[in-house]
Amino acid sequence: MVGVGGASGALYARLLFERLAALEDQWEAVGVVMSRNARFNWEHETGAPFHADEWPFEFYAPDDFSAPFASGSARYDTMIVCPCSAGQLGRIASGTSSDLLTRAADVVLKERRRLILVFRETPLSLVHIRNMETVTLAGGIVCPAIPSYYSAPATPREVAATVVDRVLDLAGFRIDTYRWGD
Numbered sequence: 001m002v003g004v005g006g007a008s009g010a011l012y013a014r015l016l017f018e019r020l021a022a023l024e025d026q027w028e029a030v031g032v033v034m035s036r037n038a039r040f041n042w043e044h045e046t047g048a049p050f051h052a053d054e055w056p057f058e059f060y061a062p063d064d065f066s067a068p069f070a071s072g073s074a075r076y077d078t079m080i081v082c083p084c085s086a087g088q089l090g091r092i093a094s095g096t097s098s099d100l101l102t103r104a105a106d107v108v109l110k111e112r113r114r115l116i117l118v119f120r121e122t123p124l125s126l127v128h129i130r131n132m133e134t135v136t137l138a139g140g141i142v143c144p145a146i147p148s149y150y151s152a153p154a155t156p157r158e159v160a161a162t163v164v165d166r167v168l169d170l171a172g173f174r175i176d177t178y179r180w181g182d
Contacts, residue, residue: 001069001079002030002057003101006037007120009083009145010045011156013038015164016082017055023173030057031069031076033100035088062099069104072111078171079108082164083120083145086128092117092140093131105140115140116170118163143167151178 002020004013020030032055034042042050052059060067068074081088081101088102092115097103108115117135119142121128132142145163153159165177 001076001104002032003079003081003084003088003104004032004034004038004042005081005083005085005088005101005120006035006041007083007085007088008041008045009118009120010038010042011160012082012118012120012145012163013042014046015157015160016080016167017057019161019164019168019175021056023168023175024056026173031060031067032057033060033062033064033067033104035062035099035101037085060100062101064100065103067100067104069107070100072107076104076108076113078114078116079104080116080118080167080171081105082116082118082167084117086119086121086125086131089117089119089121089128089131089135089142093134093138109135109138109140112139114171116167117142118145118167119143120145141170143170150180 069076091102092105097106147159147162168175
């Protein structure tokens with residue numbers, strides 16, 4: 001499942017959607033929940049309206065606690081929150097399930113499944129660092145949206161793709177991407 005948070009970084013979410021759609025043979029279902037600010041940022045930062053019907057995923061409203069991944073019995077094995085704001089990180093770290101995105105993250109952690117948070121805030125406060133520690137100790141992975149440059153990315157999309165490809169690696173997908181030493 002994918003949670004799209006309200007932090008700046010809609011390009012990361014768009015690229016994640018594109019890559020997941022291209023990897024359709026590697027997943028059974030992708031449920032998506034977008035925060036209210038996520039849709040706004042998508043349209044503001046990409047310059048294009050968001051249309052859920054463009055994607056081969058099932059979309060759920062932020063307040064839809066009847067979504068399958070709101071319960072551990074649904075057996076979703078991985079959740080990626082991309083981008084993840086400091087507020088979402090804090091709510092996830094404290095176990096505050098105030099919406100579907102934070103409830104799903106809480107379920108993934110309590111069921112000892114894979115949670116990957118693509119944190120998109122800077123600079124960091126001690127509160128952020130401690131929340132990252134809490135999520136990490138609970139079994140989550142904090143993967144800040146920090147691109148790599150050893151593949152010599154030439155465009156903003158290629159730079160952002162270095163982050164998205166790393167996230168997909170962490171999630172266990174088989175992807176064709178730049179590998180150190182290739």
